[in-house]
Amino acid sequence: KNEVEQSPQNLTAQEGEFITINCSYSVGISALHWLQQHPGGGIVSLFMLSSGKKKHGRLIATINIQEKHSSLHITASHPRDSAVYICASRGGSQGNLIFGKGTKLSVKP
Amino acid sequence: NAGVTQTPKFRILKIGQSMTLQCTQDMNHNYMYWYRQDPGMGLKLIYYSVGAGITDKGEVPNGYNVSRSTTEDFPLRLELAAPSQTSVYFCASGRDGNYGYTFGSGTRLTVV
Numbered sequence: 001k002n003e004v005e006q007s008p009q010n011l012t013a014q015e016g017e018f019i020t021i022n023c024s025y026s027v028g029i030s031a032l033h034w035l036q037q038h039p040g041g042g043i044v045s046l047f048m049l050s051s052g053k054k055k056h057g058r059l060i061a062t063i064n065i066q067e068k069h070s071s072l073h074i075t076a077s078h079p080r081d082s083a084v085y086i087c088a089s090r091g092g093s094q095g096n097l098i099f100g101k102g103t104k105l106s107v108k109p
Numbered sequence: 110n111a112g113v114t115q116t117p118k119f120r121i122l123k124i125g126q127s128m129t130l131q132c133t134q135d136m137n138h139n140y141m142y143w144y145r146q147d148p149g150m151g152l153k154l155i156y157y158s159v160g161a162g163i164t165d166k167g168e169v170p171n172g173y174n175v176s177r178s179t180t181e182d183f184p185l186r187l188e189l190a191a192p193s194q195t196s197v198y199f200c201a202s203g204r205d206g207n208y209g210y211t212f213g214s215g216t217r218l219t220v221v
Contacts, residue, residue: 033209035212041217042214043199043201043215044212045209045210045211048208086151086152088152096142096154098151099151100151101149101150101151
């Protein structure tokens with residue numbers, strides 16, 4: 001059974017800091033998703049990746065298939081980045097995801 | 110383009126009552142999912158559907174039922190509500206299993 005572990009569970013940063021959130025999974029997967037859950041509860045899909053690196057604005061996601069590990073980086077963090085960041089692995093063809101418990105990020109001005 | 114619409118946003122049920130959580134998407138996505146999110150836990154898959162007329166159980170299906178009579182709609186039915194079903198429920202859709210997802214805004218359900 002695939003398990004998804006995230007670290008850290010909670011992260012507090014000062015505005016402008018470079019942030020890294022880590023995600024490890026236990027079995028081979030076809031893709032890994034990074035999601036953002038706003039304080040109001042809504043969930044937004046940030047990235048889906050199966051190899052290498054993707055970048056969108058100040059967000060960068062990387063994945064190492066051999067090490068079963070992915071990272072989400074935020075450059076020049078801002079208070080509006082405060083949210084819960086969730087990684088989820090996809091193994092089957094139906095697109096079912098296994099979710100990590102999330103990393104709660106708080107960026108202080 | 111509304112995306113994925115869930116109703117209601119909040120609901121309080123008494124033990125033993127029944128209700129239907131509605132989910133509608135206007136993106137012509139074939140794949141639809143229902144997840145529940147409990148405090149401190151990752152989202153868990155309740156049921157999913159890969160197209161109209163096709164549904165299948167996820168990780169935590171007990172106490173729930175679904176139907177998929179149209180591409181757009183994927184309602185989740187709770188029969189005989191129990192306190193263990195107190196949770197936040199999210200509906201999501203995707204074009205197929207190989208693309209990203211669009212999530213609804215969630216339904217916060219409390220069973221008392």
